Amino acid sequence: xxxxxxxxxxxxxxxxxxxxxxxxxxxxxxxxxxxxxxxxxxxxxxxxxxxxxxxxxxxxxxxxxxxxxxxxxxxxxxxxxxxxxxxxxxxxxxxxxxxxxxxxxxxxxxxxxxxxxxxxxxxxxxxxxxxxxxxxxxxxxxxxxxxxxxxxxxxxxxxxxxxxxxxxxxxxxxxxxxxxxxxxxxxxxxxxx
Numbered sequence: 001x002x003x004x005x006x007x008x009x010x011x012x013x014x015x016x017x018x019x020x021x022x023x024x025x026x027x028x029x030x031x032x033x034x035x036x037x038x039x040x041x042x043x044x045x046x047x048x049x050x051x052x053x054x055x056x057x058x059x060x061x062x063x064x065x066x067x068x069x070x071x072x073x074x075x076x077x078x079x080x081x082x083x084x085x086x087x088x089x090x091x092x093x094x095x096x097x098x099x100x101x102x103x104x105x106x107x108x109x110x111x112x113x114x115x116x117x118x119x120x121x122x123x124x125x126x127x128x129x130x131x132x133x134x135x136x137x138x139x140x141x142x143x144x145x146x147x148x149x150x151x152x153x154x155x156x157x158x159x160x161x162x163x164x165x166x167x168x169x170x171x172x173x174x175x176x177x178x179x180x181x182x183x184x185x186x187x188x189x190x191x192x193x
Contacts (some may be wrong), residue, residue: 018185037068045100056095059088082117136183
């Protein structure tokens with residue numbers, strides 16, 4: 001299903017095809033638990049977070065979200081142990097601070113990266129639930145398809161450029177598209193090889 005050059009495709013059709021293929025591509029990835037975690041992350045967790053005021057995750061949800069992120073990418077057991085070590089109050093406070101600064105990318109990401117084991121990618125996974133129009137999940141497979149970004153650097157500075165590029169592409173694709181949808185389409189496109 002790989003569409004070479006999807007990033008530069010001006011028409012919506014190949015983007016829609018890649019996005020529509022996302023569930024099938026997830027199902028083809030090892031390990032099998034990814035389907036369960038992805039369904040939870042994209043469905044239940046998204047709904048739960050969107051229904052809260054302020055929009056944030058609990059400590060238990062942050063741990064499971066980290067498992068989703070690692071299952072979809074690279075498993076880092078020590079990182080998961082660090083994420084588990086955060087107290088419920090610390091995770092709550094980080095979420096409140098991020099919500100307060102949701103329009104300021106560095107501060108919103110920074111609120112979560114103060115937590116043990118949480119870097120910009122994990123913080124972006126939380127913020128993608130909170131504000132999908134401005135915070136796509138930070139994924140290496142996606143970034144690799146956006147040539148102008150260059151080699152991935154797991155930093156807030158790089159993420160700012162990544163997010164801006166995906167937000168801009170969503171705007172170009174038109175109504176009904178957000179940065180998270182662009183991220184999913186690119187991931188499905190890259191993971192289908």
